[in-house]
Amino acid sequence: MKTDELINMLGTNLEPVKGGQQLRTTLMIALGVGAVAAFCLMLVIFGLPAAALVGEYSGLKVLVLAFTLGLAAAGASFLIKSARPGEPGRKLLILIGLLLFAILSAGLVALILAHPAAWGGMVFGPQWAACLICIPLLAAAPFASLVWALRKGAPTNLMRTGAVAGLVAGALGATVFAFHHATGSIPFIAFWYGGPILVCAVVGAILGPRLLRW
């Protein structure tokens, strides 16, 4: 086929393209659908949240939600950029890195300030294994919906986009899980929330090149 023929074909009966907000809308819908699906799955597994927002750990709970929602928001902004070719969005990646660094260093500082005898109790707090299993489990639905939305765009760095999609899904999973879970301490959050979210990001980076190729 000659290239001129192809160009003529593409130009024939050209459809106008709507304003540039389609991609953002699609991603936001995917984010919402994924979050609702994760919340429903949480209700199915655990029933109504046992620990409501009030109570002994409410200050920590706000911190957890700020951390996970912050990660999800920064990641989602990055995804909107990365679905468009030629927009690197490095500042947002740095922001994501800073958030992760902040929670990890807060966890380490809290450990250093505490008595070494208390370390075991702080790190292996209530249901640490549940965090490790449930956060990735709850992240599966948001990840699927984000991949669906990203495939409507044109990501050009598939590994990085996949990793951030996994990170956002993990952060959403952690947000939903935090409703159910009575959080222990700052080091606990750093390791057993931050860790599973990073696991999700790694899985996303591995799956990205396969799932997002176009």
Add this chain to the structure above:
Amino acid sequence: MLAGLDGDAAAHTALLTRLSAYLRAYFKTHLARIGRGPADAEDLVQETLIALHARRHTYDRSQPLTPWVYAIARYRLVDFLRRSKASVTDVAIDEADEVLAEGDPSSVESGLDLQKLMAQLTPKTRQAIQLVKLDGWSVSEAATRSGVSPSAIKVAVHRGLSALSRLATQRSSS
């Protein structure tokens, strides 16, 4: 580009023609380094043109055009090199200037066979592409001829072009 996005066919065709010359020069340069000929470059030019067209909704109107075109061209090149098992390392990351540095108007025929690709589409989609894109009927005329709603034709054409873009890249990997 903006006129093309708003549906100006002449502007869209003119833009694609100009870009195709730049893309040809860009791909030829890179493929020459790994000892590939102009026919492969022409395949890539056409794959990229289809991609630019099918993904034109991802262009942000407030941004410059070159980085967007370059990112898609580079993506298609890396994808091509991976498919053909060649080394990817010799694609420099920042050569955005090079894309628009020189044009190359010469035309070689590519290995893409539109009819063969079309044969792999579903009958409905194939008919919509044939009527609207190849025979040049308007969307409403095509709708009357095939007895479906105009919006169904539009959806079929859009899906068909995305599918053709996918098929064009799968062809060289198999």
